[in-house]
Amino acid sequence: MNSCEHCTVRDKxxxxxxxxxxxxxxxxxxxxxxxxxxxxxxxxxxxxLLIGNVIEGVVKLxxxxxxGKDQTLGIAYPGDFIGRPFGARSAQTVTALSEARVxxxxxxxxxxxxxxxxxxxxxxxxxxxxxxDHLRSWMLLLGHKSAQSKVASFLLEMAHRLGEPTSDGAGVxxxxxxxxxxxxxxxxMTIETVSRQITQLRNxxxxxxxxxxxxxxxxxxxxxxxxxxx
Amino acid sequence: MNSCEHCTVRDKxxxxxxxxxxxxxxxxxxxxxxxxxxxxxxxxxxxxLLIGNVIEGVVKLxxxxxxGKDQTLGIAYPGDFIGRPFGARSAQTVTALSEARVxxxxxxxxxxxxxxxxxxxxxxxxxxxxxxDHLRSWMLLLGHKSAQSKVASFLLEMAHRLGEPTSDGAGVxxxxxxxxxxxxxxxxMTIETVSRQITQLRNxxxxxxxxxxxxxxxxxxxxxxxxxxx
DNA sequence: CGATTCCTTGACTGACCTCAAGTGCCGTGG
DNA sequence: CCACGGCACTTGAGGTCAGTCAAGGAATCG
Numbered sequence: 001m002n003s004c005e006h007c008t009v010r011d012k013x014x015x016x017x018x019x020x021x022x023x024x025x026x027x028x029x030x031x032x033x034x035x036x037x038x039x040x041x042x043x044x045x046x047x048x049l050l051i052g053n054v055i056e057g058v059v060k061l062x063x064x065x066x067x068g069k070d071q072t073l074g075i076a077y078p079g080d081f082i083g084r085p086f087g088a089r090s091a092q093t094v095t096a097l098s099e100a101r102v103x104x105x106x107x108x109x110x111x112x113x114x115x116x117x118x119x120x121x122x123x124x125x126x127x128x129x130x131x132x133d134h135l136r137s138w139m140l141l142l143g144h145k146s147a148q149s150k151v152a153s154f155l156l157e158m159a160h161r162l163g164e165p166t167s168d169g170a171g172v173x174x175x176x177x178x179x180x181x182x183x184x185x186x187x188x189m190t191i192e193t194v195s196r197q198i199t200q201l202r203n204x205x206x207x208x209x210x211x212x213x214x215x216x217x218x219x220x221x222x223x224x225x226x227x228x229x230x
Numbered sequence: 231m232n233s234c235e236h237c238t239v240r241d242k243x244x245x246x247x248x249x250x251x252x253x254x255x256x257x258x259x260x261x262x263x264x265x266x267x268x269x270x271x272x273x274x275x276x277x278x279l280l281i282g283n284v285i286e287g288v289v290k291l292x293x294x295x296x297x298g299k300d301q302t303l304g305i306a307y308p309g310d311f312i313g314r315p316f317g318a319r320s321a322q323t324v325t326a327l328s329e330a331r332v333x334x335x336x337x338x339x340x341x342x343x344x345x346x347x348x349x350x351x352x353x354x355x356x357x358x359x360x361x362x363d364h365l366r367s368w369m370l371l372l373g374h375k376s377a378q379s380k381v382a383s384f385l386l387e388m389a390h391r392l393g394e395p396t397s398d399g400a401g402v403x404x405x406x407x408x409x410x411x412x413x414x415x416x417x418x419m420t421i422e423t424v425s426r427q428i429t430q431l432r433n434x435x436x437x438x439x440x441x442x443x444x445x446x447x448x449x450x451x452x453x454x455x456x457x458x459x460x
Numbered sequence: 461c462g463a464t465t466c467c468t469t470g471a472c473t474g475a476c477c478t479c480a481a482g483t484g485c486c487g488t489g490g
Numbered sequence: 491c492c493a494c495g496g497c498a499c500t501t502g503a504g505g506t507c508a509g510t511c512a513a514g515g516a517a518t519c520g
Contacts, residue, residue, distance in 0.1 A: 008494060063370055066458045071373045073366040084363070086356050091363060118348030121355055126316050128358045132322060133314070135365050136303040139374040140293055143301045143418025147476065188373025190477060195500055212485080212499070228296045393504065418476060423508055441489055442467070442517070 003027075007103075012079030013053040017123040017217070029109045035059070035096035041104075042094040051083035051110040058177040061092040062185065072186040074135070077161060081127055085111050097177040140186050144230055150187040151197040152227040157208065159217050166216060176213045176216025233257075234279030237333075243283040247353040265289070265326035267386045271334075272313070274323040281313035281340040287330025288407040291322040292415065304365070307391060311357055315341050327407040372418050374460055380417040381427040382457035385437065389447050396446060397459040406443045 004015065004027040015023055035041060040049055054076045061082070063072040073092060076082050084090045085107060085159070105113075114120050141153055163172035174182070180198075184191045200208045206223050208216040217223060234245065234257040245253055265271060265287070272280055274293050284306045291304040291312070303322060306312050314320045315337060335343075344350050371383055393402035406413070410428075414421045431437045436453050438446040447453060 013291050067460045071370045121351055125351055125355045132362055140301045140314050144295055230297045
């Protein structure tokens, strides 16, 4: 059973707009799924049958070119909404980057519920508008920035989402839910270039890398400057 | 006075979701503006005070990097919605690419009206979700495709939006509302590269260019293949 | 018929990709 | 505990595609 009242994203996901009774009704339509790292929830081109909320973990949305190169289109964190309600097809593959839990709905059920709950749609509209703005800032990045700048931007965004102050308080630390290849797919570049850029940031003492996926940002200001260059 | 009943985008813009009475009320809040080519409606970073619909013409949404390079983030056609309701700031500049007419609202007015008209918000939600999907396909393009492929994709999209069959029925013709520089800003490349690619497409007999901004697509199939390459 | 603006073309450069070989990390099994 | 293999990341060498800089042509407008 889904105990929405105790859900960890109760106050972050779209459900927050609902009163207790409606939440209860929506909750009965939903279904919790555990995803292990790398597991695919929905295939690009499948009819979009699932709508969901990320409860725990990180998932990526991606698409691939005909020649088989993948581009990551978005990253969803706990509380974020995934899927495409209302008629259109999903053009994305949803893949768990870490162990994850999601709360899914059959699209038809969700659509109907949403149509009769304006407060839910309003919340979704705001989220979608925010997502649009966010995506547009990534377009700037993909379109014009150098490899150096892309990597710096990426690390800053990750720090913003996942970062914790280091014990000495002088930096921000986090563990990437991405391997190098996945970073490359986000930024539209190759794994080698990503690696070289991170190496250079390390040599320049802007970041440390205690483990392969661990990042400590040491000089946020300079990193920020790099991120804003072309 | 705004006579919404006779508006040319009456059945395309978000207003279509409203009944006659509500449309009338919304219409009284709105204001028509004529824009000449190149005129700016809203500056990047301004507090987003305007919400609007494009009635006629084509406008672009753009942002620029700190170093002064512009990236076009979106293109709005008649019936499309522009602006950012509900709280957040606009991060875009809105510029008319051709003579254009838009119907604008003060944001506060629009927000309040929308909040009390769920059918309007539903329509906006669908539009915004579509826009998001569309933007994601452009990310694929910006991230991974070659210059050749970008230009091919761009021309096909324009043909889809603006194309008319040629008199001999063997091609699709249209006049771009863009100069070369503007195309470059859409695709995240330089004006010289755009020019070279178009020249090559012309040499390969895939398109003709009767005038600087006129395009006739002669071999859609091959162009499509190019567009799908990397 | 200049003057301006926009587009095209050419030569050169450099950033990033490709291909290829290392290096380090971690789990498994001896 | 160490040897081994697999995998992910790093590093290097070389090539290519698009950017830069510069000049020349075509369209548009007074």
